Amino acid sequence: MHPLLFTPSRINRIAFKNRALVAPMTRISASETGVPGEVMRRYYASFAQGGFGGVITEGLYIDNAWSQTYAFQPGIVSDEQVAGWREVAAAVKEAGAVVIAQLIHGGALSQANRHRDTTIGPSAVKPRGQQMAFYYGKGDYALPEAMSEQQIREAIASFADSADRAVNQAGFDGVEIHGANGYLLDQFFTDYQNQREDDWGGTLEKRLRLTLEVIRAVRDRIGREAMLGVRISQGKVNDFQHKWQEGEAGALKVFGLLQKAGVDYIHVTEYKAWQPAFSDNTRSLAALARAGAPDTVIIANGGLDDGELAEDQLAADADFVAIGKAALANHDWPLRVQQGEALRPLAENVLSPVATIKEGEY
Ligand SMILES: Cc1cc2nc3c(=O)[nH]c(=O)nc-3n(C[C@H](O)[C@H](O)[C@H](O)COP(=O)(O)O)c2cc1C
Numbered sequence: 001m002h003p004l005l006f007t008p009s010r011i012n013r014i015a016f017k018n019r020a021l022v023a024p025m026t027r028i029s030a031s032e033t034g035v036p037g038e039v040m041r042r043y044y045a046s047f048a049q050g051g052f053g054g055v056i057t058e059g060l061y062i063d064n065a066w067s068q069t070y071a072f073q074p075g076i077v078s079d080e081q082v083a084g085w086r087e088v089a090a091a092v093k094e095a096g097a098v099v100i101a102q103l104i105h106g107g108a109l110s111q112a113n114r115h116r117d118t119t120i121g122p123s124a125v126k127p128r129g130q131q132m133a134f135y136y137g138k139g140d141y142a143l144p145e146a147m148s149e150q151q152i153r154e155a156i157a158s159f160a161d162s163a164d165r166a167v168n169q170a171g172f173d174g175v176e177i178h179g180a181n182g183y184l185l186d187q188f189f190t191d192y193q194n195q196r197e198d199d200w201g202g203t204l205e206k207r208l209r210l211t212l213e214v215i216r217a218v219r220d221r222i223g224r225e226a227m228l229g230v231r232i233s234q235g236k237v238n239d240f241q242h243k244w245q246e247g248e249a250g251a252l253k254v255f256g257l258l259q260k261a262g263v264d265y266i267h268v269t270e271y272k273a274w275q276p277a278f279s280d281n282t283r284s285l286a287a288l289a290r291a292g293a294p295d296t297v298i299i300a301n302g303g304l305d306d307g308e309l310a311e312d313q314l315a316a317d318a319d320f321v322a323i324g325k326a327a328l329a330n331h332d333w334p335l336r337v338q339q340g341e342a343l344r345p346l347a348e349n350v351l352s353p354v355a356t357i358k359e360g361e362y
């Protein structure tokens with residue numbers, strides 16, 4: 001019934017039993033000091049028990065400076081945080097799935113940070129939109145300070161250090177750099193958020209440079225054999241409708257540059273993965289990724305709620321699919337799809353009033 005979805009595959013040297021992955025989802029359920037505990041271990045393992053071939057974690061903050069984005073967000077910096085993730089990663093693997101750590105720097109979208117009272121970003125431009133209430137935020141985002149060259153170098157090093165801890169200490173199969181959804185790397189890529197006149201702003205290549213340098217630094221640190229991916233999007237948590245200003249031609253350039261920088265996979269996310277990425281053309285962002293980065297694995301995400309939509313996307317333009325809210329509603333989504341069982345709708349209390357993991361959810 002779903003021949004592609006349930007065909008085993010690989011990324012780099014890592015084998016997946018199928019092509020259904022859990023999308024990264026922040027659940028602000030770590031301790032105040034960012035340590036994942038027993039609830040998170042059971043929560044993440046339940047997706048593996050439910051048949052997912054891989055699990056991408058929520059975004060983990062990467063330093064004790066400006067990267068933390070939300071209260072109760074987990075980090076991968078301290079020994080306690082790493083030890084907590086070692087338990088989570090082992091539980092997911094034991095249940096038969098691949099486990100990937102997503103690494104995030106919140107930049108100007110940071111709503112809460114135990115380590116700093118201020119925020120930083122490419123330029124001193126207040127982000128659009130409002131802080132997210134379901135992550136305990138309220139009101140406008142703070143006005144960030146423009147990052148110095150030194151702060152940019154430190155952020156790049158923090159990505160590399162955290163990737164090293166994730167792979168070599170915590171036991172993750174790989175890492176995903178969060179270059180999407182409005183966070184620091186995407187802020188640099190975004191025309192209206194990045195007004196720099198140095199080599200970190202301006203042209204498409206210069207705006208993408210931070211993402212590319214992070215990829216190169218991480219690859220240098222974890223080696224050719226560890227799995228490394230990047231997530232990229234047009235829309236942002238604080239600006240859903242945003243479109244890349246250079247259109248299709250720019251998108252093809254972006255994907256080519258990401259491939260050249262050395263990622264094993266590119267994870268594209270859109271509101272509906274199959275829809276045209278730009279209004280003046282028909283190709284989806286996944287199709288453009290496939291065309292611009294033909295030697296790189298493509299993961300598609302966005303609205304792939306049932307087996308048919310997922311299978312169609314795999315037939316069209318993607319090697320893997322990442323399932324978000326439908327996975328929260330069905331930790332056993334792959335088993336249900338495979339057995340032709342009905343999928344449950346997402347219960348209202350899962351993400352409301354706050355997005356914490358609730359008892360009985362796993
Ligand atoms: C509660 C929640 C938390 C999320 N947190 C993250 C995150 O930490 N990192 C990330 O890249 N995307 C995050 N996302 C976005 C999802 O990965 C995904 O792109 C989005 O839900 C759309 O996919 P879907 O239609 O399958 O739900 C989050 C989404 C939700 C609903």
